Amino acid sequence: MRTCANRQSVVKVSPEAAASKVRPGLTLAQARALCPGLEVGEHDPQRDRQALLALARWMGRFSPAVAVAPAPEPATPTRGKPAQPAPDAILIDLSGCERIAAMWAGESPGADCRRPMLTAIRAALARFRIAARAAIAPTVGAAWAAALAAPQDAVILDATTLRRDLAGLPVETLRIDPDLADTLRHLGLTTIGHLMQLPRESVAGRFGPLLLRRLDQCLGILHESIEPLRPDEPVEGSMDFDGPVDCPQTLRRAFDLLLGPLLDRLRLRDAAAREIAVELRRPYGPPIRRTLGLARPSRDAGRIGRLFSLAVERLDPDDYANPEGTALGDGFVGMKLRIERPPRVDDEQLTLLEQQEQIAQRELDDLLDRLAMRLGRQAIVKARPVESHRPERAWEPQRAWEADRAPEPAGRPDPRRPVAAAHRVRPLTLLPTPAPVPMMTRPDDALDGRPVAFTHHGHTHRLVRVVGPERIAGEWWTGHDKTRDYFDATDTEGRRFWLFRVTQTRRWFLHGVFA
Amino acid sequence: MPLITLHQGRLEVGGSVAVLDPGRVFRTGLAALDELAPGGGFVRGGVHELLYSPKEAPPATVAMLLARAATTRPDAPPAPLVWCDVDDPPYPPAMASAGIDLSRLYLLRPDAAAVAWTVAQCLRCRGIGAVVARVDRLGRVEARKLQLACEEGAGTGILLRPDNRFAAEHAATTRWRVEPAPIEAGPAHETPPAQRWKLTLAHGHGGCTGRVIFLEVFRDPMFRFSAKPADRAVRGPGQLVHRRASPASSRRSA
Numbered sequence: 226m227r228t229c230a231n232r233q234s235v236v237k238v239s240p241e242a243a244a245s246k247v248r249p250g251l252t253l254a255q256a257r258a259l260c261p262g263l264e265v266g267e268h269d270p271q272r273d274r275q276a277l278l279a280l281a282r283w284m285g286r287f288s289p290a291v292a293v294a295p296a297p298e299p300a301t302p303t304r305g306k307p308a309q310p311a312p313d314a315i316l317i318d319l320s321g322c323e324r325i326a327a328m329w330a331g332e333s334p335g336a337d338c339r340r341p342m343l344t345a346i347r348a349a350l351a352r353f354r355i356a357a358r359a360a361i362a363p364t365v366g367a368a369w370a371a372a373l374a375a376p377q378d379a380v381i382l383d384a385t386t387l388r389r390d391l392a393g394l395p396v397e398t399l400r401i402d403p404d405l406a407d408t409l410r411h412l413g414l415t416t417i418g419h420l421m422q423l424p425r426e427s428v429a430g431r432f433g434p435l436l437l438r439r440l441d442q443c444l445g446i447l448h449e450s451i452e453p454l455r456p457d458e459p460v461e462g463s464m465d466f467d468g469p470v471d472c473p474q475t476l477r478r479a480f481d482l483l484l485g486p487l488l489d490r491l492r493l494r495d496a497a498a499r500e501i502a503v504e505l506r507r508p509y510g511p512p513i514r515r516t517l518g519l520a521r522p523s524r525d526a527g528r529i530g531r532l533f534s535l536a537v538e539r540l541d542p543d544d545y546a547n548p549e550g551t552a553l554g555d556g557f558v559g560m561k562l563r564i565e566r567p568p569r570v571d572d573e574q575l576t577l578l579e580q581q582e583q584i585a586q587r588e589l590d591d592l593l594d595r596l597a598m599r600l601g602r603q604a605i606v607k608a609r610p611v612e613s614h615r616p617e618r619a620w621e622p623q624r625a626w627e628a629d630r631a632p633e634p635a636g637r638p639d640p641r642r643p644v645a646a647a648h649r650v651r652p653l654t655l656l657p658t659p660a661p662v663p664m665m666t667r668p669d670d671a672l673d674g675r676p677v678a679f680t681h682h683g684h685t686h687r688l689v690r691v692v693g694p695e696r697i698a699g700e701w702w703t704g705h706d707k708t709r710d711y712f713d714a715t716d717t718e719g720r721r722f723w724l725f726r727v728t729q730t731r732r733w734f735l736h737g738v739f740a
Numbered sequence: 741m742p743l744i745t746l747h748q749g750r751l752e753v754g755g756s757v758a759v760l761d762p763g764r765v766f767r768t769g770l771a772a773l774d775e776l777a778p779g780g781g782f783v784r785g786g787v788h789e790l791l792y793s794p795k796e797a798p799p800a801t802v803a804m805l806l807a808r809a810a811t812t813r814p815d816a817p818p819a820p821l822v823w824c825d826v827d828d829p830p831y832p833p834a835m836a837s838a839g840i841d842l843s844r845l846y847l848l849r850p851d852a853a854a855v856a857w858t859v860a861q862c863l864r865c866r867g868i869g870a871v872v873a874r875v876d877r878l879g880r881v882e883a884r885k886l887q888l889a890c891e892e893g894a895g896t897g898i899l900l901r902p903d904n905r906f907a908a909e910h911a912a913t914t915r916w917r918v919e920p921a922p923i924e925a926g927p928a929h930e931t932p933p934a935q936r937w938k939l940t941l942a943h944g945h946g947g948c949t950g951r952v953i954f955l956e957v958f959r960d961p962m963f964r965f966s967a968k969p970a971d972r973a974v975r976g977p978g979q980l981v982h983r984r985a986s987p988a989s990s991r992r993s994a
Binding site: 595713 | 835848922
């Protein structure tokens with residue numbers, strides 16, 4: 226039922242109500258007169274559409290290409306006439322999905338599995354208590370016509386007998402304007418077969434190009450593609466403030482109000498937010514943009530809200546300066562949120578997160594998000610071992626963000642990754658670049674000389690124990706052809722150093738301190 | 741009448757400390773070091789400070805020894821470890837050699853103004869096993885905040901603090917002064933350690949303040965630690981001879 230001013234009219238009817246002659250277009254009073262026990266509900270097209278989108282996404286388990294039928298285009302553009310609402314139809318492209326269907330049906334991959342597929346789809350819809358008509362056909366138009374014409378049975382049309390099967394179906398099933406269908410019916414053209422017998426040019430000339438196009442699409446003469454739903458379609462929302470807002474608490478309140486419906490939409494899609502782009506519009510000057518990133522997808526409004534508060538607190542004062550150089554005390558006049566590429570998260574996953582053993586992990590994720598927001602993502606790294614002979618190249622920082630997003634599979638170690646060299650003695654403090662040091666050496670038979678004392682930062686260290694050398698050859702293939710002889714040396718006061726001599730130049734360097 | 745108090749998970753009866761919850765205390769496995777720590781181990785959810793001379797490099801090895809013990813769990817992978825430093829982080833391959841799981845190690849590099857905030861955030865998080873941080877200056881309020889954050893979370897804070905004029909302000913459970921110590925020539929049949937530190941308990945309940953131990957690390961096998969009290973001297977294999985602890989002897993041995 227739709228309420229328009231003080232008139233309540235029937236929009237859609239159930240089969241039971243239709244049996245009592247209730248039909249769309251009647252007023253509520255007329256409908257109640259026809260069927261006294263009528264149950265009515267307010268028509269909310271937007272909610273219906275969202276539910277249909279959610280169902281279409283759920284249908285993604287049958288095929289990756291699922292689309293919601295677009296709104297029909299009128300046969301002739303007429304002014305003042307309300308546009309036809311989009312039909313409640315879901316189009317599924319099943320080509321190439323035979324193997325999955327065969328797996329369900331327990332048959333060999335070569336067998337015709339359209340029937341078990343259709344049965345499975347209908348059973349799934351029946352579980353949701355959704356009354357639906359379904360058909361499988363070689364073209365979108367044919368499937369549409371077959372589904373509309375045969376509401377009770379699941380129809381499957383073959384490409385070979387398509388023309389014959391379609392010939393008996395009524396013209397209303399051609400996705401055309403009801404007025405046009407009435408005209409055709411009035412002229413005695415009641416079935417698609419009648420239209421097929423007419424000369425093509427007269428069909429186009431008399432009834433407009435749409436009818437011919439629908440007929441061609443139905444028969445496969447004209448190609449028709451469907452626009453599948455993108456699973457990672459961004460979710461966005463915006464809000465304009467009545468006046469400029471510069472108070473962080475008010476901005477947070479507005480953010481929460483805006484975020485709630487977006488998270489609800491994600492929940493319908495079984496998705497969660499991982500990156501939220503926030504745009505704060507200013508009355509003058511370009512908007513300020515911030516990205517709230519989460520280590521793990523979440524639909525926790527509180528968690529995302531805290532990140533927003535951190536971002537607002539840390540807004541760069543330079544951002545507030547307008548081109549004239551005066552401080553902008555005008556605040557913000559609007560906010561826009563956009564959740565990019567929301568990944569799918571199963572509800573089970575979120576439930577698991579609630580369990581005791583996962584609480585620590587969740588808190589760690591929250592912590593990383595907060596730290597990244599305050600310190601920047603580059604300030605939080607994990608160490609990744611690298612296969613390199615040169616000690617300073619034996620590891621590389623990897624942003625914790627990326628490292629945690631792509632966790633390596635546990636179990637068998639990757640043969641390309643070097644195992645931590647447990648037998649090698651390395652200092653915990655490695656200088657960023659080796660510091661050249663003047664070294665006093667004493668002659669040695671086997672070597673070019675053993676270190677005795679060196680000076681660093683004006684302090685002379687007399688070495689009492691020297692272990693080495695450990696020879697590390699240069700990576701000549703990267704242009705570093707110097708060979709280093711490393712020594713582990715302890716001075717008289719107990720300090721321990723890691724020194725090396727370049728064999729080619731005989732220069733000494735301090736590379737690390739065992740602290 | 742015995743005085744019974746409950747303090748940070750430890751039941752104290754008339755001055756003697758009984759450990760109420762073993763999960764609240766971790767041990768390094770070095771008996772001499774653990775015995776010196778109040779309550780027979782290092783308290784989880786507490787801040788432990790390592791003081792070092794500003795002329796020396798921060799004692800990262802001792803910090804790593806404590807962090808490794810704090811993050812080790814009996815039947816689970818090690819808890820995450822955060823190492824926070826405004827300068828370059830410790831050399832990860834050396835940490836891997838010492839038994840730190842690099843996949844559980846987070847290296848943070850905050851600016852100097854954000855160190856205290858960062859450490860407090862990490863300590864408050866129950867997902868973190870231990871936080872090692874070099875903190876050059878810390879006020880009394882910030883030190884107390886860190887201790888409270890530690891008690892709120894379950895992790896252990898290990899702060900590397902230079903022994904400067906700011907070092908007097910603290911709220912730590914234990915404080916240790918760490919200095920490098922020269923290696924004395926031992927008996928010929930014994931493998932000399934690769935490095936030695938002198939650890940002095942500068943603060944901690946339990947009446948052991950001022951006691952000194954020597955922590956040694958051996959080259960073979962890698963990162964084999966040993967700790968021995970300064971008032972004991974090894975005379976022969978397996979024989980320990982007690983010696984009176986006196987400032988003079990500890991100075992001599994240092």
